[in-house]
Amino acid sequence: MPLGISPARRAFLRDALAMAPAAAAAGTGMLGATLAKTVSAAGAPAYRPAYFSSAEWTTLNALVDRLIPADQLGPGALEAGVPEFIDLQMNLPYGYGALWYMHAPFVKGASLLMGYQLEFSPRTMYRSALAGFEQAVQALHKQPFNLLDEAAKDALIADLEHGTLRIGDVPPVDFFTQLLQNTHEGYFCDPKHGGNKNMAAWRMINFPGARGDYTDWVEQYGKHYPLGPVSIG
Amino acid sequence: MAEIRMKPVDAVIIGFGWTGAIMAKELTEAGLHVVALERGAYRDTYPDGAYPGSLDELTYLQRWKLFQKMSKTSVTFRHSASDTALPYRQIGAFKPGEGVGGAGLHWAGQHWRVHPEELKMKSHYQEKYGRNFIPESMTLQDFGITYEELEPHFDFVEKMMGTSGQAYCVKGQVVAGGIGNPFEANRSDNYPLPPQKTPYPAYLFEVAARECGLHPFQEPSANVSQPYTNQYGCQMGPCNFCGFCSGYACYNYSKASPNVNILPALKQVANFELRCDCNVLRIDLDRTKKQATGVTYVDANGNTVMQPAALVIASTFAYNNARLFLLSGIGKPYDPKTGKGAVGKNVAYQTMSSVRLFYGPGKNLNTFIGAGGNGVALDDFNADNFDHGPLGFVGGGPVWCNPTGIKPISGIPVPTGTPGWGKGWKSAIKDNYINTASFEVHGSNMVYADNYLDLDPTYTDSFGQPLLRFTFDFKDNDIRMVRYITERMQQVARAMNPKSIQTSVMQIGDHLDLRPYQTTHWAGGVAMGADRDTSVVNRYLQSWDVHNVFAVGSGVFPVGIGYNPTGLATALAYWSAKAIREQYLKDPRPLVDA
Numbered sequence: 001m002p003l004g005i006s007p008a009r010r011a012f013l014r015d016a017l018a019m020a021p022a023a024a025a026a027g028t029g030m031l032g033a034t035l036a037k038t039v040s041a042a043g044a045p046a047y048r049p050a051y052f053s054s055a056e057w058t059t060l061n062a063l064v065d066r067l068i069p070a071d072q073l074g075p076g077a078l079e080a081g082v083p084e085f086i087d088l089q090m091n092l093p094y095g096y097g098a099l100w101y102m103h104a105p106f107v108k109g110a111s112l113l114m115g116y117q118l119e120f121s122p123r124t125m126y127r128s129a130l131a132g133f134e135q136a137v138q139a140l141h142k143q144p145f146n147l148l149d150e151a152a153k154d155a156l157i158a159d160l161e162h163g164t165l166r167i168g169d170v171p172p173v174d175f176f177t178q179l180l181q182n183t184h185e186g187y188f189c190d191p192k193h194g195g196n197k198n199m200a201a202w203r204m205i206n207f208p209g210a211r212g213d214y215t216d217w218v219e220q221y222g223k224h225y226p227l228g229p230v231s232i233g
Numbered sequence: 234m235a236e237i238r239m240k241p242v243d244a245v246i247i248g249f250g251w252t253g254a255i256m257a258k259e260l261t262e263a264g265l266h267v268v269a270l271e272r273g274a275y276r277d278t279y280p281d282g283a284y285p286g287s288l289d290e291l292t293y294l295q296r297w298k299l300f301q302k303m304s305k306t307s308v309t310f311r312h313s314a315s316d317t318a319l320p321y322r323q324i325g326a327f328k329p330g331e332g333v334g335g336a337g338l339h340w341a342g343q344h345w346r347v348h349p350e351e352l353k354m355k356s357h358y359q360e361k362y363g364r365n366f367i368p369e370s371m372t373l374q375d376f377g378i379t380y381e382e383l384e385p386h387f388d389f390v391e392k393m394m395g396t397s398g399q400a401y402c403v404k405g406q407v408v409a410g411g412i413g414n415p416f417e418a419n420r421s422d423n424y425p426l427p428p429q430k431t432p433y434p435a436y437l438f439e440v441a442a443r444e445c446g447l448h449p450f451q452e453p454s455a456n457v458s459q460p461y462t463n464q465y466g467c468q469m470g471p472c473n474f475c476g477f478c479s480g481y482a483c484y485n486y487s488k489a490s491p492n493v494n495i496l497p498a499l500k501q502v503a504n505f506e507l508r509c510d511c512n513v514l515r516i517d518l519d520r521t522k523k524q525a526t527g528v529t530y531v532d533a534n535g536n537t538v539m540q541p542a543a544l545v546i547a548s549t550f551a552y553n554n555a556r557l558f559l560l561s562g563i564g565k566p567y568d569p570k571t572g573k574g575a576v577g578k579n580v581a582y583q584t585m586s587s588v589r590l591f592y593g594p595g596k597n598l599n600t601f602i603g604a605g606g607n608g609v610a611l612d613d614f615n616a617d618n619f620d621h622g623p624l625g626f627v628g629g630g631p632v633w634c635n636p637t638g639i640k641p642i643s644g645i646p647v648p649t650g651t652p653g654w655g656k657g658w659k660s661a662i663k664d665n666y667i668n669t670a671s672f673e674v675h676g677s678n679m680v681y682a683d684n685y686l687d688l689d690p691t692y693t694d695s696f697g698q699p700l701l702r703f704t705f706d707f708k709d710n711d712i713r714m715v716r717y718i719t720e721r722m723q724q725v726a727r728a729m730n731p732k733s734i735q736t737s738v739m740q741i742g743d744h745l746d747l748r749p750y751q752t753t754h755w756a757g758g759v760a761m762g763a764d765r766d767t768s769v770v771n772r773y774l775q776s777w778d779v780h781n782v783f784a785v786g787s788g789v790f791p792v793g794i795g796y797n798p799t800g801l802a803t804a805l806a807y808w809s810a811k812a813i814r815e816q817y818l819k820d821p822r823p824l825v826d827a
Binding site for chain 2: 066067068069071073074094097098099100101102103105107110112113114115116117154157161180183184185187188189190192193201202204205206207208209210211212213214215217218219221222223224225230232
């Protein structure tokens with residue numbers, strides 16, 4: 001039995017996850033104290049995605065929950081607000097691909113060394129890939145991704161990572177790269193962007209955020225920096 | 234035909250980064266009426282560097298707020314002429330800039346000179362190692378200028394930037410007990426400010442390097458160590474090591490930039506005008522094609538404008554000058570099949586490697602502390618500071634531990650074998666973020682007959698002009714060079730006593746990978762030189778073909794060098810400006826007989 005969650009708690013979470021986006025934030029991979037905190041937080045007004053559909057939102061939450069799970073070391077992606085961050089990004093110029101050179105022609109099958117060559121913007125990539133991914137999961141497991149156990153979920157993510165699971169029009173490696181990048185962004189960004197809630201991720205790694213002045217610390221070799229992080233907001 | 238025709242000016246400057254700003258200052262001092270055109274937006278310490286909003290990794294280093302708008306323009310790449318070039322669609326291996334200040338606003342601030350023999354790579358290697366040492370496909374050339382001629386300008390730039398460092402040898406005398414870089418060339422004066430403090434990772438590197446018999450020194454940094462006012466009356470504040478350096482405008486006036494170090498003085502003079510959001514399409518030539526009449530550009534409102542000028546300065550970023558010359562019909566385009574022509578020839582990058590040292594919890598290296606130009610370097614493997622004879626490759630590079638401030642989204646180094654995601658990754662970043670040091674080899678990159686620039690046949694920018702096409706790949710010589718240096722540096726890594734060492738270095742046969750960030754140090758394309766058949770501009774950076782056009786920036790390097798290019802590019806800009814002021818303006822003509 002992994003992670004020390006009792007079967008009763010696990011069953012509760014699985015049912016809660018199936019019911020509403022707010023409950024999806026609880027995830028299935030968390031331990032005791034963190035779990036309790038999140039379940040009670042689920043009672044607060046849930047974030048309503050502006051871009052992702054309900055089904056996409058469920059898949060997205062379940063994916064990032066495995067990319068950065070909650071544990072005793074620090075927050076998971078869900079607790080940090082990563083899905084919320086990604087949703088907000090989809091309605092910015094970045095989401096529309098405005099930061100990339102998107103002139104035609106687009107060449108399929110280009111060497112990976114040449115970098116990104118697809119016609120998808122982040123918005124259209126997520127739209128295609130999340131649905132394509134769920135279809136592939138359904139074909140393999142006869143269940144949606146969020147209802148699978150952790151080992152099955154992780155195996156499917158590894159398939160994306162290694163390009164061994166076809167998910168429709170988006171090459172799986174490109175989707176995995178995009179998703180992992182946005183997950184890191186949402187986990188570690190300044191909280192003003194909607195992620196890294198309460199700067200918990202910064203606190204975990206001992207990154208002081210926007211402190212901006214270490215003049216007195218440069219030559220204090222080997223000394224633990226005791227001040228917590230500050231954010232821009 | 235342009236829709237709008239402006240009144241003639243004395244000089245128009247294309248691109249307002251370091252070299253454009255230097256030219257603007259020099260030419261306005263000479264009394265010229267100067268218009269500078271910058272394709273990007275106006276930028277300045279306020280608001281672009283304002284605290285605390287500027288300390289935002291997502292906005293500046295992931296959404297690239299101060300960098301080139303890739304949706305409007307980019308470049309294309311192919312590894313060889315038998316491939317079809319594809320666009321560089323996302324910022325990855327290198328980060329092109331734009332806007333007032335250009336890359337000079339958000340650079341790191343490592344500020345170097347050059348090793349004298351790099352200015353004459355071809356003749357030096359032939360004399361020392363024999364005519365057969367240089368491979369036939371390696372198209373080395375000399376700059377056509379000596380270090381002694383440039384020295385006063387290196388000195389001036391260091392004082393203009395407030396570069397903080399310690400000289401080794403001033404006027405032939407070793408100073409400060411010889412704690413400087415024993416490989417550096419002789420200098421006329423010390424740096425204007427003492428070196429910055431040394432953070433813990435760089436201290437460990439320094440001790441280990443010295444133990445191994447190498448010659449580490451505090452590297453010269455354009456992030457000032459003390460309050461400073463330069464020759465132009467521009468003021469700087471001492472660097473706080475905030476760690477938000479490369480990619481950002483400095484909030485504290487500590488990092489030298491055109492915006493901090495030159496623009497405030499330029500704003501005081503009536504004969505200078507800066508027009509932003511103005512994209513130059515081409516330099517216009519008269520019917521003879523031997524004289525420029527001015528430039529044509531698209532302004533912020535989308536109007537096509539013709540700006541007549543007596544003198545044109547091409548100061549676009551690095552490789553973009555080659556594109557500008559090709560689009561304008563200046564000089565003979567390089568033909569890789571015949572080897573004739575020089576515009577687009579000899580493009581150089583850098584050959585990088587890195588070594589990471591993991592200490593695990595408790596070391597407290599505090600890697601969030603940093604400044605872009607800060608750290609400890611060694612030149613034992615740079616230029617021709619070591620005997621190449623038995624090694625069989627050309628080139629070298631400095632090695633440095635350069636703590637610039639590691640920020641979490643950009644990638645926290647983790648030991649080999651760490652999963653890329655999940656519980657194992659999370660545990661590793663917690664254990665390693667503040668407990669990891671690293672050092673880099675900034676290897677030179679030689680020039681080759683089949684690495685070159687031209688215009689892409691398929692892809693265009695948002696103005697309909699062809700993108701610049703790179704035909705470029707890494708060659709065996711440079712991979713062998715960087716592997717040699719990286720191997721020699723393993724002893725230093727071991728002497729730093731980490732729990733584990735992780736080395737990233739190319740293998741023979743590896744190709745340029747455009748995805749991971751390497752460096753933005755491109756050079757070449759409009760080579761300077763003494764021979765008009767193999768260069769585009771003469772020793773004063775004047776076009777051989779169109780005498781009222783001068784090109785500045787790293788695009789004029791005929792070969793790549795070991796150090797970062799900004800120091801040499803800016804010194805060359807002052808050198809060229811001096812020739813314009815003292816020789817050209819009173820009698821506009823070709824300054825060098827072919």
